[in-house]
Amino acid sequence: MDALIFPGVGAFDEACKQLAARNLDKILTEEVIGRKKPILGICLGMQLFASSSEENGLHQGLNWIPGKVVKIVTSSHLPVPHVGWNDITIQKTDPLFNKNSNHVNFYFDHSFHFECEPAFVSSWCEYGIRLTASVQKENVFGVQFHPEKSHISGLKLFRSFLTSV
Structure with missing residues (x-):
């Protein structure tokens, strides 16, 4: 296996409990951080890459x-959760967005967002405020939106990620 895709729909706290109960937190950390295996986190999958979450407590x-x-x-006046199509502004083209143009649409569905260093x-x-749509650090990549629900733009993102690995 050359890369991992880490999807997620649900609550941060329960996802962390389930990962720990199955020892997957340690296994994933060894593969991704220790062995530098590329990973793409989607929605909650990306949020789990963070240091912490305020969802349902700290x-x-x-x-x-x-x-x-x-x-x-x-x-x-924008409702939360943020559900629907939204343009993104791309800051780093490689590797996730090298097949998409700037201001491309993706489908979002979330109430929490990842605040991290620029x-x-x-x-x-x-979305009334600037929300992080995607993150990357070395071999760790994440998107807040759902590429699997984003038609051609999502397929291009998956192709870009898979081609890069």
Whole structure:
């Protein structure tokens, strides 16, 4: 296996409990951090890469990319959860977005977002506030949106990731 795809739908705390109960947190850390195996986290899968999350209390994440997952709070009329299509602004083309153009649409469905250092943000979207749409650090890549629900743009993202590994 050359790479991992880490999908996720659900709650941060329960996902962490399930990973720990199955010893997958340690196995994944050995593969991804120790052996440098590329990984693509999707939605909750990406959020689990963070140091911590405030969803349903304060919980520790895998801590692969320093940052925290916090509730989306906007001062506008926009509803939370953030559900639907949104343009992203690409900060780093390689490797995830080298087959997509800037301001491409992806499908989002989330109430919490990953706050991290700008150096780790590879794209963002505007939803009353600037939200991290994707992150990358060395061999660790994550997207907040759902490429599997994003038609051609999502297929291009998967192809870019898989081609890079």
